[in-house]
Each structure stands twice: as structure tokens, then as C-alpha cells.
Amino acid sequence: MKNRVTHALLAITVFVILAVISLWATGNLHIGPAGPAAPADDSAKPGCATCPETETPSHDDEPDAHCNDEHAGHNHASLEDPADIDAIFKMECEHDTLIVHCDDCRYEVGLVKVGPDVSKALLQTEAVSERSLGASLKLTGRIELDRTRVHEVAAAAGGRVLAVEKLLGQKVRTGDVLAVIQSAELGQAKAEYIEAAARMELAKATFAREKQLHEKQITSQADFLTARNELRQAEASLAAAEKKLNLFGLDAEQISAIDDDRTNGHFAQLVLRAPADGTVIQQNITLGKLVDSTQTLCTIADLSSLWAWCDLYERDLARIPAQFADADVRVAAFPNRVFEGTLDLIDSTVNDRTRTVRVRLGIANPHALLKVGMFADARLLDDSGQVATVVPKTAVMTDAGKSFVFQQIKDDLWLRRDVVTGKEFDQYVEIQSGLTHDARIVAKGAFMLKSDILREKMGAGCAH
Numbered sequence: 001m002k003n004r005v006t007h008a009l010l011a012i013t014v015f016v017i018l019a020v021i022s023l024w025a026t027g028n029l030h031i032g033p034a035g036p037a038a039p040a041d042d043s044a045k046p047g048c049a050t051c052p053e054t055e056t057p058s059h060d061d062e063p064d065a066h067c068n069d070e071h072a073g074h075n076h077a078s079l080e081d082p083a084d085i086d087a088i089f090k091m092e093c094e095h096d097t098l099i100v101h102c103d104d105c106r107y108e109v110g111l112v113k114v115g116p117d118v119s120k121a122l123l124q125t126e127a128v129s130e131r132s133l134g135a136s137l138k139l140t141g142r143i144e145l146d147r148t149r150v151h152e153v154a155a156a157a158g159g160r161v162l163a164v165e166k167l168l169g170q171k172v173r174t175g176d177v178l179a180v181i182q183s184a185e186l187g188q189a190k191a192e193y194i195e196a197a198a199r200m201e202l203a204k205a206t207f208a209r210e211k212q213l214h215e216k217q218i219t220s221q222a223d224f225l226t227a228r229n230e231l232r233q234a235e236a237s238l239a240a241a242e243k244k245l246n247l248f249g250l251d252a253e254q255i256s257a258i259d260d261d262r263t264n265g266h267f268a269q270l271v272l273r274a275p276a277d278g279t280v281i282q283q284n285i286t287l288g289k290l291v292d293s294t295q296t297l298c299t300i301a302d303l304s305s306l307w308a309w310c311d312l313y314e315r316d317l318a319r320i321p322a323q324f325a326d327a328d329v330r331v332a333a334f335p336n337r338v339f340e341g342t343l344d345l346i347d348s349t350v351n352d353r354t355r356t357v358r359v360r361l362g363i364a365n366p367h368a369l370l371k372v373g374m375f376a377d378a379r380l381l382d383d384s385g386q387v388a389t390v391v392p393k394t395a396v397m398t399d400a401g402k403s404f405v406f407q408q409i410k411d412d413l414w415l416r417r418d419v420v421t422g423k424e425f426d427q428y429v430e431i432q433s434g435l436t437h438d439a440r441i442v443a444k445g446a447f448m449l450k451s452d453i454l455r456e457k458m459g460a461g462c463a464h
Contacts, residue, residue, distance in 0.1 A: 110416030141310030149302035158292035159183030187268030203234035
């Protein structure tokens with residue numbers, strides 16, 4: 001029985017000690033000489049922070065009403081023009097230092113200091129831009145190859161593949177060797193050229209001799225004419241043989257080196273070369289494969305420019321601003337990136353089933369981000385519309401019914417700028433006032449800066 005009473009008293013003692021510690025830690029227990037009770041302050045609102053210098057409540061809706069009476073100097077935002085950057089840089093706080101250098105007071109005028117390394121990692125900036133607010137027409141479509149920049153490569157003659165020099169996906173330049181084919185047809189064409197060249201040499205020598213004899217009246221007129229005719233036939237045969245070799249892809253320099261090919265093992269080798277710059281997007285050739293001149297062995301495409309074929313409803317034909325109108329194109333892979341396009345073709349027929357007309361947009365793709373087959377959302381822009389100053393929607397913050405953005409003042413300084421917003425369209429919002437055209441603002445990550453300048457409302461109270 002005694003043990004139980006002892007345990008009970010011990011438990012009560014521990015509970016009381018813990019309760020006292022808890023009250024002291026939360027500030028509800030004051031240890032010290034008792035003084036006169038403070039009069040109740042009906043103006044204190046639940047949840048208000050307490051100013052450490054005056055021990056008076058700090059109200060979120062009136063943060064400076066009582067603090068300024070007790071220790072003037074906290075109201076640093078009392079500027080005639082809060083957007084006057086020069087004035088802010090000249091202001092001093094109650095710590096007798098420039099406010100831009102004071103970590104305790106800087107936030108009160110809307111300044112935030114963030115190191116360059118942190119800015120690069122957490123903030124995304126963007127320049128204020130101008131865009132048309134005119135009517136726009138939204139379309140959906142698919143990314144396809146620009147057919148004017150596609151080359152299908154086939155062998156000029158059949159044969160067996162000896163080597164493949166360029167593989168699928170590789171970039172090529174004009175004249176690069178794609179593959180080497182052992183071709184009997186090419187060997188025969190070269191043999192015919194050699195034979196025609198030999199006949200040509202013989203015909204030239206015969207004609208020169210007959211001409212000398214004819215001039216000396218040693219030979220007859222008939223022999224002279226026969227020699228001249230044989231020379232002309234030899235010239236025609238040689239020209240035809242040379243043209244045939246041109247069809248196999250041989251140029252004048254390669255044709256002149258045919259005699260050397262008879263001994264270096266390249267006599268019957270057909271070299272397949274790239275007809276233009278681009279990327280190998282299709283390939284149907286492997287070592288040892290027998291090919292003929294009807295097969296497409298590989299396809300080369302210039303992917304720096306693509307097409308977007310979109311479907312336009314018949315009822316919207318009259319809404320197209322004009323041919324060669326500008327367009328914005330977006331794809332799911334890069335939702336925040338806009339690709340610039342131009343309407344360059346409107347199909348001449350309407351699909352009977354869908355009642356749509358196909359329209360073509362030419363899109364620049366210099367970094368090869370767009371891929372053939374991607375689905376695309378396009379927006380045709382009406383240049384006749386009003387041009388407005390805009391920023392991304394993600395850049396605009398709100399507080400107490402006011403909209404604001406953060407403008408970069410220096411590499412590590414950002415200033416809150418109150419703005420008046422207007423129309424919203426696409427991913428942008430119109431800025432009617434508050435920003436200049438040359439300003440650079442935070443497009444993403446602005447909430448981190450907002451939490452710093454609103455530290456008083458988030459529980460810091462008067463930070464002095």
C-alpha cells in the first residue's frame with residue numbers, strides 16, 4: 001500500500017513540474033516580483049504578435065499603429081513613390097545604415113536579397129514583353145517533316161553492300177559517304193567508258209593521219225571523210241559513256257581516275273553519298289545485303305525546320321487572319337516553351353467526315369527539340385489587335401487585394417513592384433501600369449521572395 005501511495009505522489013510531482021515548464025516556455029508564466037496588473041487592452045486581437053520593445057499587440061491589419069508611437073523609425077515604407085528606386089537606395093533605417101544593406105529593415109520597403117547561386121537554382125527570370133491582345137484562333141495538330149527538306153537515297157545500280165558508313169540518327173553533310181556497294185553494273189559501265197576512250201584515241205590518230213595525207217593529195221577524199229566520221233562516232237560514244245558514269249554518281253575527277261581503279265580494287269565499287277545536309281531518319285541497308293536501284297536505302301531529313309499540320313473547322317475559315325500569319329505552337333513535352341510558326345498553306349478541300357480543312361504551319365526547330373509525330377497546340381495570332389505589356393501568370397503575386405511582381409534591381413536584389421493587371425490570355429497577364437518595358441522580373445519562384453517581405457504578417461511582428 002505504501003509503495004502505491006509513493007508512486008502516486010511521484011507521478012503527481014512529475015506532472016506538476018512538466019506543467020510549470022510548459023507554461024514558462026510558452027510565456028504564460030512570469031517568474032519575478034509581482035507588480036500591478038496591466039489594464040486589459042481591448043484593441044489586442046487574438047493571434048496578434050507582441051512587439052518586444054513595447055510589449056503591445058501587433059495587428060496584421062494595422063502593423064504600424066502602435067509601434068510607431070513607441071519607437072519611431074519602423075515605418076520605412078513612407079515614401080511618396082514606393083517605386084522610386086533611387087530614393088530607396090538613399091534611405092537610412094533606425095540603425096543608421098542604408099536600408100538596402102540592413103537585413104532587419106530591408107523587407108519593409110519590399111526589398112529582398114538573394115545570393116546569385118540561390119537565384120540560379122530557385123528563380124527563373126524573364127523580361128517584360130509585348131504581345132498582341134487581338135483575337136486568336138486555337139488549333140490542334142501534329143508535327144511532321146518538312147517534305148521540301150527530305151531526301152530519299154537509292155543506289156543507281158544493284159549490287160551487294162560492302163560497307164555502311166552512316167547509321168540511323170547520325171547527322172551527315174553533303175557528299176558524306178553513306179555506304180559502299182559492289183556493283184557489276186558499275187563495273188560494266190566503267191569498262192564501256194575505257195573502251196570508248198580507246199576508240200576515241202584511235203579515231204583521233206587515224207583522222208590526223210588521213211588529214212595530212214589528204215592535204216598532200218596522197219589519199220582520196222572518201223578516206224578522209226570516213227576517218228572524220230569515225231572520229232565523230234567515237235566522240236559520241238565517249239560522251240555517252242561519261243554521262244552514264246555521271247548517273248552512277250561519278251564526277252569528272254573520279255572518271256579521270258578510272259584507270260587507277262583497275263588496280264586498287266575499287267573498280268566496281270559504287271559509293272553512295274549524302275545529297276544534302278541532314279539527319280538519317282530511316283535506314284534499310286545492312287552489310288552483305290543485295291540491293292537494287294528501286295529500293296530506298298536511307299532517308300535524310302533536315303530537322304531544323306518542320307511542319308505542323310492542323311485541323312481547322314469549316315466554320316472558322318473566315319476567322320483566319322491572313323495567309324502567312326504568325327502562330328504560337330506548344331507541345332506537351334515542353335509546356336512552358338513557345339515555338340514560333342507561320343501559316344504558309346491552307347488546303348483546298350474540306351474533309352467530308354470531319355468538316356475540317358487542313359492548314360500547314362512552318363516551324364523553326366534549330367535545337368531539334370520538336371520530334372516528328374508529336375501532338376501540337378497552335379494559336380494563330382491576329383496582328384491587328386492591341387499590343388500590351390505582359391508577364392507570365394506565375395510572376396504575379398497577391399496580398400491584401402494588391403497584385404505585385406518582383407523586379408530584379410541588381411544581381412542579388414529584388415524589389416516588390418505593385419502592378420495593375422488587365423486581361424489574361426494563354427499563359428500571360430496584361431500589366432496596365434507599374435512596370436517598364438526594360439524590366440526583368442521573376443517568372444517562377446516568386447513565392448519564396450513573397451514570404452520574405454511578408455514576414456511581419458507571418459508572425460515576426462516588429463522585427464526590431
